[in-house]
Amino acid sequence: MITMDDIVREGDPILRKVVDEVQMPPTEEDKAELRCMLQFLKNSQNPEIAAKYNLRAGVGLSANQIGLNKRMFAVYISDEDGEMEYTLFNPKIISHSVSMIYLPQGEGCLSVDRKVEGFVPRHERIKVKAYDMDGNEVLVKLKGFPAIVFQHEIDHLNGIMFYDHINKENPFALPANVDIRSLYE
Numbered sequence: 001m002i003t004m005d006d007i008v009r010e011g012d013p014i015l016r017k018v019v020d021e022v023q024m025p026p027t028e029e030d031k032a033e034l035r036c037m038l039q040f041l042k043n044s045q046n047p048e049i050a051a052k053y054n055l056r057a058g059v060g061l062s063a064n065q066i067g068l069n070k071r072m073f074a075v076y077i078s079d080e081d082g083e084m085e086y087t088l089f090n091p092k093i094i095s096h097s098v099s100m101i102y103l104p105q106g107e108g109c110l111s112v113d114r115k116v117e118g119f120v121p122r123h124e125r126i127k128v129k130a131y132d133m134d135g136n137e138v139l140v141k142l143k144g145f146p147a148i149v150f151q152h153e154i155d156h157l158n159g160i161m162f163y164d165h166i167n168k169e170n171p172f173a174l175p176a177n178v179d180i181r182s183l184y185e
């Protein structure tokens with residue numbers, strides 16, 4: 001099983017790489033690794049397992065965060081409305097809204113063991129083309145928090161960290177002339 005020891009931390013060059021596409025259809029190895037990534041997220045949100053293995057409650061994980069040079073990620077978001085899970089290969093944002101959103105509490109990262117303050121502007125709505133476990137092309141439309149998670153994970157696959165988006169002069173400055181609002185407004 002994946003634990004926090006398997007998650008590479010900032011400074012590891014693989015987090016700054018544009019990782020390689022996965023040949024479709026995915027091999028059994030590709031699929032097994034991606035299933036393990038999803039299981040990590042589920043374990044990390046299970047109080048007993050998270051406490052036992054000291055896991056941070058993760059909602060998304062990209063393959064390079066466990067040292068794999070493969071364009072794939074897992075997302076697992078569960079809240080009172082239900083649960084949402086994705087295991088996708090070669091994701092590509094094919095369109096997005098002009099309007100933007102940000103998490104008022106800022107963002108963190110499983111690969112970053114420090115608090116980095118500041119707003120991270122994200123597209124409010126995105127349309128993503130990717131491939132599922134069977135190697136079939138899928139189109140995913142997202143808005144709000146799931147859209148933020150997807151953008152955070154796809155950034156990882158392109159060697160981008162969340163704090164790259166934070167305004168250097170004033171971390172809490174919002175981009176001018178941009179329709180942007182806090183997610184919970």
Ligand SMILES: CC(C)(C)[C@H](NC(=O)Nc1cc(F)cc(F)c1)C(=O)N(CC(=O)NO)CC1CCCC1
Nearest residue numbers: 056057058059060061062107108109110148149152
């Ligand atoms: C870095 C960490 C704080 C562990 C973050 N977790 C998270 O946001 N958990 C969460 C949020 C909720 F709104 C409700 C809930 F039940 C659990 C996370 O997994 N990530 C994923 C990551 O680091 N991927 O590389 C960071 C998030 C920041 C914005 C999107 C993903």
Ligand SMILES: [Zn+2]
Nearest residue numbers: 108109110111
């Ligand atoms: Zn991250």
